[in-house]
Amino acid sequence: MVNRVLWVIMLVVGLTAPFYAYPVFVMDLLCFALFACAFNLLLGYVGLLSFGHAAFFGGAAYIAGYVIKAWGFPPLLGIAAGALFAMVLGAVFGFLAIRRQGIYFAMITLALAQIIYFMILQLPFTGGENGLQGIPRGKLLGFIDLNQPLAMYYFVFAVFLFGFCVIYRTINSPFGEVLQAIRENESRALSLGYDVDKFKLQAFVISATLAGLAGATKAVVFQFAALTTAHWQTSGEVILMTLVGGLGTVFGPVIGAITVGSLSHELSAFGSWVQVILGAIFVVCVLVFRRGIIGELHRFFGGR
């Protein structure tokens, strides 16, 4: 019931948003929402805390930006290239980290992401601190000019919906059931004959790919691939978004991304107080509000 209402709200708001909000800002929120959903697939449904998801988000942004700018790829192909890169990177990270659990897993992904960050900083094609600037938005399918704000917006919304549906399907498939079984009780899943590590790795790769999809899309929106997207604080931000919205709920990360994104945008005039407020929200969420906004809604209205 709650989910049905949320589906409708999401579609309506998503379709109408550019008419009452600043479109570029909404696009930014959508990219982060997709990123958070991808992250939630891992933390919320498999119970793995990755502290290195910025590597996929940022890495894909650079790859997409580069192939579009330097090789003249059309936007769709560029974004696909970015997502593909995130997928490969996800397989590598997953292979290295999946054997460890809990905080080890978090620390290992964090350190691996830091390698990517420094590589981006130092490789010649990324522009270092300058970032990769002036990525052309180009024409979608050869005829839709993405420099039109509305065309760009609806393209981003479509990408978001695509990613969201992929996650939705994954969660509600037999594969998703196994993932949740692993989260609930890993040794039991193992004793039932499931190759737990394989399932985890697959979930990790899906999550990484979609995080990359979000990052690549963001690069096209802002015509910019920036170091900040690959910095570990971005990994922290996405955790916060997921946590605020509701861990392990379908819509939680979306609500979380909107809440956190709007908050930092509205409060940006207050400088570093934004960070203090976000930190405080983080602490409150962990201590007393672990279900998040959507989780509480579900509890209030019952059922899922």
Add this chain to the structure above:
Amino acid sequence: MFNQRKLLHGIVAGLGLMVAAGPLSAAEGLSDGKVKIGVLSDMSGVYKSLEGPGAVVAAKMAVEDFGGKVLDKPIEIVSADHQNKPDIGASTAREWIDAKQVDMITALDNSSVALAVQGLASEKKVITMDTGAGTTALTEDQCTPYGIHYVYDTHALPVGTATAMVKNGGKKWFFITADYAFGHSLQENTSAVVKSLDGEVVGNVNAPLGTTDFSSYLLQAQSSGADVIGLANAGQDTVNAIKQANQFRIVQSGQKLAGMLVFITDIQSMGLDIAQGLQFTTAFVWNQDDEAETWSRRYYEKQGAMPTMVQAGVYSAVTNYLKAIEAVGSDDPDAVRKQLGEMELNDMFVKGGKILPNGLMLHDMYLVEAKKPDESKEDWDLLKVISKIPAEQAYIPLSESKCSLLK
């Protein structure tokens, strides 16, 4: 079924809203009843003291002195922190232009940010008057029709400083370079000057912006056998490097330090004990003449520090921008930009300045030296002018510019 119908309703409602609210998003154009100027600067980091909040003060002074109104429309100043991150700078500028009708953006004290913002703003026909960034790319290979580079560039800085160092026997150079657009541009331009005087560049090392520990870079410089260690960085980075060079006895061991971009606030924070004798190039010294001194003392009242060249530059840029609007009777960017190119700029900051078609503001520079502690008469009396560098010598002549607008 129920669900689908609801969905359909939602879409219909959405489309209705689209039609109803359609014209709102088409709110473009600048004649919105006021002139809005954005000061986009580093408000919290390495460059805070050399531009930052001081630039906002300077911009507000300019508006005040102009009477608060131009063409009977109010003038508004907005400001934001770009945190030295080009993406944050660019997205702030994008929102200012798209949603907040900002007409001109100034400060931009970070070359990476400046390049991103200038490119974006020109695409959207908004004038930028960059006072803080150094890279010559702003008026060379990345020049734009609406971008103006106002105070100094990395070509002007070494002309005085490096020439003086090489002539005093500093033939072999090693660079410690801030690892982004500005540092690389400054190193390149300085190397060209050094080589043109039969000097030699023996090596370089890139240090990230905001480095606090320069010791390992300084040791590399020391072991390179160079005569001069060129600091192709700015602000707090320069201060840290010079202080630590002192700790590791670099200068006492026979090497010289050359700060390629030094601001008066840096000298103040190092203290004359360490800084004395340091030579560098600047566009403005607060007590260079009476007009500058009168203005600077007013600024000091508000900010508690004497203005750097870029803060004074913000005042001058804003004033001249407003003068141009008044002269053409509109805030149309094309007309204003044309007018700015035709005016001769004269105020407390610049004498006989001209803005070239590539956006470069052509004006004289000064080679200055940090005073000995006993020469200083008051708290901020830190610099003496050694020589004036004529504009034509300091900047790239129009005939040699690589700017595509000139072709």
Add this chain to the structure above:
Amino acid sequence: MSMQVILAQALLGLNVGVFYAMLSLGLAVIFGLLNIINFAHGAMYMLGAFVALIGYSLLDDWFGISLQIGFWASLIVAPLFVGILGMIIERTMLKRLYELDHIYGLLLTFGITLILQGLFSNYFNISGTPYPGQPESLSGVVNLSFMYFPTYRLFAIVFSIVVCFATWFVIEHTRLGSRLRAGVENPTLTQAFGLNVPLMITLTFGFGCALAGLAGVLAAPIYSVSPLMGADLIIVVFAVVVIGGMGSIMGAILTGLALGLVEGITKVVYPPAASTVIFFLMVLVLLFRPAGLFGKER
């Protein structure tokens, strides 16, 4: 000449290494007893430096009374302050999370990090404020024949190493330490023997934080005091911890020192890799010795 350069950079590397060692030691002590990764460890380090800075430059004229805290006093006051703050955090917040997955501890301390960093970023320059209180007696330079080395840095190296080994000695070779280790091995049994395990946990967390605070004070005169000084450092220290493994105190100390040296030498051999070499080593260790160099498989 090349040997000179390597020696010089190695010494500077050791200078960094002692900070790695002190921080990873604190993390290891906390992890050993609480099974929590304290993300706020970097913030505690930063806080230690700020206590020293504020104590020196802002308290010297407080309503006409000088409460100035000099460098030597800071070496005691700052860790005490940071340690007490750590204990308050443990008592009021972390304590509620022991029943839950350990990642919540990581998340909580991450939130605390954001708060502390944001708070200080409001009042202090992000790029750092120089610490003016370095004592006269340490402000000179020592001629080491291959280089001039500031006396203070030499002092920081020696002092940190002494603190690290003293900590190791207390934990591995005293009655207090054996009780702590018993608490780690089997909290229920230890409690049954009449030891107050919750109190031990609180004190240990406080002690770990205090070590970070102490490292902060020592770092203040070398690096500028900045709200973000711990932020990037803590990530490297995490890698140090993964490489060293979580099993032993000595492991944390030795790995920290060694990796500082490795980083310093990389700066001579191939400078662009200096910031990543530790992370690459981490990958290698994960591939061939997943539990870390000194760790026990859990």
